[in-house]
Amino acid sequence: MAAFDYRQALEIRDAFHVHEIRYLFIGKSGAILLGFPDTTQDADLFVEKSVINGERLVAALHDLGFRLTDQEAEEVRRGKDFIQLKNGPFDLDLIFAPDGIERFENAWQRRVEVEGFTVCHIDDIIASKQATNRRKDRESLPRLLSFREWWKQNRR
């Protein structure tokens, strides 16, 4: 599997736009879209959990080239809390209930648009990482907190 790239990010953006999916980039991939210079391995998407959004998400994943069995498609449609996809052209994590964020709607109201990508606000990305509290999150937090300070002062 090659690394996720810009073209694939555009494919997600465009497919999710066509299918009118409510989603937000979250995690380090979200921070990178906001301008955070760092590396990550895959894209993390916070997806609104609703019947219609689930239906649309399955259709978009199919368009993007993910090979879902009927059972897997049903689990995506249902919006299980965390789904890890490695059965398509790139790795994708779907998160329907990220730690540290109470409701999708709250994060949606605070979202940031970056060239058509819908991205969680840096406060939500940090809140999620703080709540998750994995060792790799704790290691990246000081720099991410510093980025938040810079981003809020320099946001254009």
Next chain:
Amino acid sequence: MQSLEEFEWQREFEAAARRPLEQRLRYAFIHTYKPILDDAEFRSFDTMAEYRAFCRSLPDWLGYGD
């Protein structure tokens, strides 16, 4: 008072802001094989607590544990 490390970070943020998004993403995504994590094509968890429990079973050096 800003530490030297924070000062360096701020310079990195400023440099990144001057790069177009396409270039930023080109340098941001890498792929390395992660044992267990990369060995299944599909995984799903009913709750985040279940996912966290799975993360704790991964090799410690991956950093997914507590």
